[in-house]
Every structure is written in C-alpha cells, then in structure tokens.
Amino acid sequence: MTLQNDLLLRTARGELNERVPVWMMRQAGRVLSQYRAVREQAGSFITLAKTPELAAEVTIQPIDAFDVDAAIIFSDILVVPEAMGLPYEMIESRGPVFPKTVRSSVDLGQLRVADAETDLGYVLDAIRLTKKELNGRVPLIGFAGAPFTIFCYMTEGKGSKTFSVAKKLLYTDAAFAHTLLQKITDSTISYLKAQVLAGADLIQLFDSWAGILSPEQYRQFSLPYIKQICDAITDVPVTVFAKGAFFARHEIGQLDCQVVGLDWNMDPTESRELVPNKVLQGNLDPCVLYADFAQIKREVKHMLDAFGHQHYIANLGHGIYPDTDPDKARCFVDAVKELSTR
Numbered sequence: 283m284t285l286q287n288d289l290l291l292r293t294a295r296g297e298l299n300e301r302v303p304v305w306m307m308r309q310a311g312r313v314l315s316q317y318r319a320v321r322e323q324a325g326s327f328i329t330l331a332k333t334p335e336l337a338a339e340v341t342i343q344p345i346d347a348f349d350v351d352a353a354i355i356f357s358d359i360l361v362v363p364e365a366m367g368l369p370y371e372m373i374e375s376r377g378p379v380f381p382k383t384v385r386s387s388v389d390l391g392q393l394r395v396a397d398a399e400t401d402l403g404y405v406l407d408a409i410r411l412t413k414k415e416l417n418g419r420v421p422l423i424g425f426a427g428a429p430f431t432i433f434c435y436m437t438e439g440k441g442s443k444t445f446s447v448a449k450k451l452l453y454t455d456a457a458f459a460h461t462l463l464q465k466i467t468d469s470t471i472s473y474l475k476a477q478v479l480a481g482a483d484l485i486q487l488f489d490s491w492a493g494i495l496s497p498e499q500y501r502q503f504s505l506p507y508i509k510q511i512c513d514a515i516t517d518v519p520v521t522v523f524a525k526g527a528f529f530a531r532h533e534i535g536q537l538d539c540q541v542v543g544l545d546w547n548m549d550p551t552e553s554r555e556l557v558p559n560k561v562l563q564g565n566l567d568p569c570v571l572y573a574d575f576a577q578i579k580r581e582v583k584h585m586l587d588a589f590g591h592q593h594y595i596a597n598l599g600h601g602i603y604p605d606t607d608p609d610k611a612r613c614f615v616d617a618v619k620e621l622s623t624r
Contacts, residue, residue, distance in 0.1 A: 283418045290352045290595060291421050291483055294519035294540050294561055298592050302622035303351040304615050305423075307523075308601030309344040310356045313608055316343045327372040331357050337408035338415055345420060347608060348615045352421050352484070355412060355477075357405050359427030359488055363436045365401035366393045366469055376440070383439040385451065390462060396469035398476035405473075406480040413481035424482030426474055428489035428524070429466040429507040430500075436462065445494050452503055459503060467507045471514045478517050486521040486543070487511060493526015500530050505537075512538045521563060525600060531556040546599030550588035563595040568603050571610040578610060582617040591622045 285291065290303040311317055317340050324330035331337055337356045345353055360370050360378050370380045384390060396402060412422055434448040435441075442448075451459050474485050492504060504524075512520050522534050523543030534542055535557035542557050544550070544564035553562055570581045585596070596618040602611060 283413075285418050285421060285483075287351060287420045291519070293593070293595055294484055294521070296540065296561060296593065300624055302586065302589075302591050302594055302596050302618055304596040304618040305350040305352040305354065306344070306348070306598050306602050306611065306614070307354075309348065309350060309611075310340045310354065311602070312604035313602055313606050313611060314343055314347055315608075316340075316347070327358075331361070332404045334404055334407040334411050337405075338412040341408070341412045341422075342415060345416070348612050350420070350615055352423050353412065353416060354423040354425060354486070355405065355409055355482070357408070357425070359425070359432065359490070360435060361402060361405060362396060362426060362432055362466065362469055362473060365396035365398075365473070366465065368393065368436055370435075378435065378441065380435065380439040383447075384436045384462060385447075387458065390458065390465070393462075393465055395465055396472060398472045402473055402476070406476055409477060409480040409482055421483035422481060423484045423486055424474065424477035424480075425486040425488060426470045426477075426511075428487050428492070428504065428511075428522075429463045429470060430492065430495070430504040431488065431490045432466045432470075433459070433463055433503075434491045434494075436466075445491055449494065449499075452499060456502075463503065463507050467510050471511055474511065474515055478515065482518065484519045484521065484541075485515055486523060487539075489522070489524035489527065491526075492524035492530070493528075495527075497529040500527060501533070505530065505533055508534075509537055523563070535560050541595065543597070544599065548599075550585070554589075561593045561595060562589060563597050565597070565599040566614065568598045568600055568606070571598075571602065571606045571614060573610075575610070575613050578613050579617045579621075582614060583621050586618070586622055591624070596622070 293303050341353050341356045370378050434445045437448045519540040521541035522539045525545045541561045541563050546565050546567040
C-alpha cells in the first residue's frame with residue numbers, strides 16, 4: 283500500500299524533504315480523553331495492550347487528534363520478558379511489577395527465548411489491524427525495549443531510581459548478566475523481525491535506563507546487544523533512543539541504525555558533531571508543553587534552529603506527560619509544521 287504521508291520514512295532514509303516530520307513518544311495514551319475511555323472499557327492496561335482491536339484504536343487516536351506524521355503501535359516494552367516466561371502486573375500509581383525476578387542460574391534456566399508468533403501474536407495482530415485501519419495515512423512505528431533496559435526490570439522486579447540490584451549483578455556475576463542479555467536480545471530480534479513482517483514501517487529501540495551505566499559499562503553491557511539488533515533489522519529504518527547516554531552518542535552513531543534519538547539534555551549542535559552521518563530525533567523537554575502557546579512556539583523555533591530542517595525528526599526528549607493539555611501538544615505539532623516548511 284502506498285503511503286499518503288511518507289515524510290517520516292523519507293527523512294529516516296536520509297532524503298531531503300519539504301519540512302520536518304513530527305510525532306511524540308507516548309502520544310497514544312492518557313493525555314487523550316478518548317484513550318482514557320477505551321482504557322476504562324478494557325478494565326486494565328494489560329488487557330488493553332493484549333486486545334488487538336483496542337490497541338489499534340488507541341494507536342490511531344493521536345493521528346486524528348494531533349495530525350502527527352506517524353503512529354506508534356500501542357504496546358509495552360515489558361511484553362518481551364512476559365513472553366520469555368516472566369509475567370508482570372501493572373499497578374496503578376506504582377507502575378510495572380514482576381512477582382518473580384531473575385537473579386540466579388536457576389531462574390535463568392526457567393526462561394525461554396520468546397517465539398514471536400506464539401508468545402506475542404496479539405501485538406502482531408494489533409500491527410496488522412492498525413495498518414489496515416490507517417489505510418496508508420501515515421507510517422506505523424514498531425518498537426521494543428533495548429536489552430539492558432529489559433534486564434533492569436527482569437532482575438529488579440520493578441522500576442527504580444538506581445536499579446542497584448541490576449547493576450550489582452553486572453559487578454558480581456557478569457557471566458550471568460551476559461547470558462540473560464543474550465537471551466533477551468535473541469527474543470527481541472525475533473519479535474522485531476515479526477513486527478516488520480506484520481507491517482511496521484520503522485522500528486524504535488528504547489534504552490530507557492541507559493543513563494544509569496558508566497560509559498565503560500554501557501560499552502560492555504548495552505551497546506553490543508543493541509548492535510546485534512541493528513544488524514538484524516535490515517528491511518526498515520531503525521531508531522536507537524538511549525535516554526541519558528549522552529556519553530555514548532558517538533558510539534551509537536557507529537551502529538547500523540538510521541536515526542539516533544536524543545533526550546533534552548543532549549545539545550543539538552554537539553550531537554550533530556558527534557553523530558554526523560545519521561538522522562537525529564528529539565528533543566524538546568516534555569515540560570515545555572506546560573507553558574503557554576507563545577512560549578511553546580518560541581521553544582520549537584529555538585529547537586528547529588539548532589537542529590536544522592534536514593536529516594531531523596522533531597519529537598519530545600522523552601514521552602509526553604499524562605497531565606499535558608492536548609491543545610498544547612497540538613500546538614507543538616503545528617509549530618513544527620509551520621516553522622519548518624520550506
């Protein structure tokens with residue numbers, strides 16, 4: 283099917299374009315009242331994510347609400363550990379919790395490498411359904427968590443400011459850590475390849491906890507596994523977004539990915555120098571969307587001036603916060619379009 287709006291895809295492939303494409307991380311979510319209604323209908327976040335018809339519906343909502351240049355499939359990075367044999371719960375106001383954790387070779391032996399079609403078929407069905415219902419309006423982004431970020435949740439059992447349990451294992455049992463990371467990587471490659479076959483037009487890898495590692499640890503426990511994934515996904519563009527890993531931008535730029543995502547702590551000019559041959563994506567502080575409309579427009583202009591209008595995808599520096607006024611999000615999208623059109 284020919285895309286009516288392929289701006290994001292063309293930009294990700296390195297082509298020069300008529301304006302900067304724009305979308306927002308977590309655009310399908312609580313910021314929209316339409317989402318909250320569907321979430322209430324589903325009864326729980328996990329039920330929503332596992333019901334393809336509902337997941338497709340909330341994936342498409344931001345296209346109607348904000349007129350962004352891409353949809354991103356509604357799912358969660360933690361579907362991969364669940365598919366490996368480690369189920370999780372989503373606790374209101376606490377976030378994800380794993381009743382069991384993986385901290386020993388015995389725990390490791392109880393995990394499997396996920397089979398994408400069998401264990402994650404509901405996500406693939408949601409992708410197929412979303413593609414059908416989008417009917418070529420915009421590209422659809424598929425995604426997964428980077429192996430180290432998934433490792434953090436599987437060993438810690440919940441979110442953490444420090445992930446000290448996960449980091450302890452890197453120091454005390456590196457062999458265990460590498461074995462688990464490889465199992466996660468194998469599962470993720472299978473999953474992402476299946477997403478592409480199901481219709482995903484781009485893939486984004488979220489290394490949400492990259493910033494808790496030292497540069498040396500990042501080179502040892504994260505980059506080699508991200509490299510395997512980038513090398514394996516060859517049919518569509520790949521974006522690597524490593525939050526907090528300002529120290530690894532040059533090395534991420536050496537990976538076989540097409541787009542490097544930046545958080546709001548990463549300077550655009552410096553990033554262009556460190557990553558000269560990639561498309562950059564980012565990096566407006568989501569808190570800017572609490573400002574008034576005029577201020578949002580000024581901040582967008584400042585961002586566009588810093589990045590330039592080519593080889594660049596406008597986005598936030600992390601996911602949009604749930605208490606953001608949807609009109610402010612729309613202002614951000616409209617400002618990018620208005621200020622970057624040639």
